[in-house]
Amino acid sequence: MESIPEVLASNQGQATFAELRSTTSRRGLSSAVQSGAIERLTRGLYTLPAPPTDKQVALAYDGVVSHLSAAVAWGLPVCATPAKPHITVPRKRRPKQGPPAVMHWAPIASEDFEARVTSVLRTVLDCARSLPFDEALAVADGALNKGLMLEADFTKAADAMRGPGRPNARRVAAAVHGGAASFLESMLRALLLTEQIDGFEPQLEVETGSSLLRVDLGHQVARIALEAEGFAFHGSSSDFAADCRRYDELVAAGWLVLRFAFWHVLAEPAWVAGMIRAVLLQRLGVQSDRK
Template sequence: MASVVEVLARLGGSATSAELARATTRAALKAAVEQGEVERLTRGIYGLPILGADKMAAIAYDGVVSHLSAAVAWKLPLLVRPEKPHITVPVKRRPRPGRPVVMHWAAVSSAERIGRMTSLLRTVLDCARILPFGEALAVADAALATGQLSRDELEAAATAMRGPGRPNALRIAAAAIDRSESFLESMLRSLLIAERIDGFEPQLLVDTGGTLARVDLGYRSAQVALEAEGYEFHGSAGDFAADCRRYDDLVAAGWLVLRFTYQQVLGDPRWVVETVRSAVAQRSPAANDRR
């Protein structure tokens, strides 16, 4: 007779007690639970710990992993990972006691029920419902960068949305790009968008006189480059030297390079905005004409 773990693995990781009874014994199930090999998810339903807390919660409530938890599963960047699983259940489902979760009520498609998780598109829209603009934009940028979601699909879905978060979703769909290379870069760009500082192009290639330098955000006419400096460490001394040379080449070519850290973008956004605004104002063609 197969072990309880083997039976559950064959059944996709979870099963009802009735399904398990056809392939194993109650004594074996009880022993597997006591040994921590199997978890009782809710009354009459058991699962393997390898499913993870989020999916086990979704099965326990007969819902789907959604919102911030789905963003984690899709490997989309978040400022703060959720402490409890976000689970969406059908609208008419009554609340019931169970595992600690953040519960949402909404329509759930058959495909989502099968996979126990919201689609990439729906995850982006769900995050737009509950996250601030900058954080939700970072989620949308990363989703577009996967190549599994198009800007047109996102805009159409945001337009069709109803209920809380629609205005935020529409702004995000209009601003999201597939070229952002980091959460911090998206957050920096969101500050410019919120303050209506136009003219910056993401991942701009600048000719520095024989070589091309890529900048996170570049303003061509004012020759101002913005760099979002995260915690990432340069992989080698050679990488560090190449990065320094890129900055030097930009400065030698007449560009002003402003480098903003994670702490500055997240902790002092007003200073970041005013610094960028001042730099652009000083270096704009109109300002140069007055000198």
Template sequence: MDNAPHGSADPRHHPGMESVSTVLGRLGGWAPRGPLIAATSRRAVAAALKRGEIERIALGIYALPGLSVDEAAVLAYDGVLSHMSAAQAFELPLLHAPEKPHITLPPHRHPRPGPPAVLHWAPTSATERRDRITSLQRTVVDCARTLPFGESLAIADAALATGRLTQDELLGATAALRGYGCPNAGRVAAAASGLSESFLESVLRSLLISAGIEGFEPQMLVTYGSFRARVDLGHRVALLALEAEGFAFHGSRRDFAADCRRYDELVAAGWLVLRFTYEQVIGDPAWVVATVRAALDQRLGK
């Protein structure tokens, strides 16, 4: 039995009224203030907010607790997750996670107050607005327009490796681009390969491309008698292999022994193997390029 005094009904239990959190759940987890009050009451919304049952994520915008930073920003600005934030959502590799969500808004819309975010203005498709995230293709192109060549090439390589995007589609998407970042986007589309197996390998390849060093193939198969091995980047003429070594490439003593055996087999087959660490590729790219160039010249007798 409700023991509340007459005239002080608890807004959580108003006869015939859905709770504010129930209404938000029915509306997809969020709603503007107007429709939320229309379905409940001002008093109920204020009480639910005070109890922590709902959150105000922007002026006049309420949501159920527990939204991620990206979700809250998308709803607060009524936009679409894009650029690095969309790449992260698609689990594409990034050198650094975005410090703030990247949100794309319709052209000419004035942004309303909201949480910290990087705002972009561009048309989006009906599907993107429905899903609240740019398409995989659009995400790759947006990143290629705004990020350095190596980072954006790694994103494009990983997207192609998923099989959900082809290089022809990527080339087509960049062919008609105009404005900021278009040259880099076209360059990324032309160089992208779904064969690359890691972020570091893609960045290493980008260093060679930027330096004008040609002839290296990603994930090249080396055969010598019964020996078979793939190298991250291989030059068939120079018999020069480049390996991009991440933080931990040996999971056990057995893995370490297998890696040493593979290295010895490559050397016995006449290959020179250069191994580059994350710190070298990211932190000292000029030295990496100079080392590869010197080894290539030596192998080709220049």
């Protein structure tokens, strides 16, 4: 006869008491929990001793993984993985005890219940409703870039939304761009939009004479390239050398290159905006809309 941990292991790490009845008694199950051999996730549901996955937490509440946690599940770009999973349960569902979670109450589609995670479109809408504009834009950009949703579907759904968060969702839908290549690039573009700095195009192709280069955000008239530099930007010495060559070719072609790190964009947005305005004034001789 299999032991309780063996039954759980063969059942993807979780099982109900009914599924464990053939292996042990109620007293035996209680002893296994007390000894630490297994853990009680919620009433009638047991797991192996390990932090529960987001889907296990959703199962414990009979809900679905949603919002920022669903964005992580779909591989969409986020600022940070949430400390506690976001779980949505049907409206009017009475609160119940369970693992730590950020709870939401809203209607849930049957297909989302089956997958135990909200669809990509629903996930992007939830994030657009609840996250700051820049983070929500990064999630939406990522979904388009990966081909996981259509821009027209997102725009239509955002326009049909009602209640809190609708203005932010519509703003995200108006600004979303599938060409954005990274979370930081989307955050930088959101900063430009918020500061009303116009003229920069995502993933602009620049002809340098010897090659065709793509910049994160480019201003064709002012010939300014903005580069969003992530933590793991240079993977090797050859990557570093290639980047140096790329920047040198841009400068030789008459482009001014500004490089902004993660810290600059997230922690020093006023400084970033000031630098961009300064070079625009230098290049075009005109002030941007804000000072």
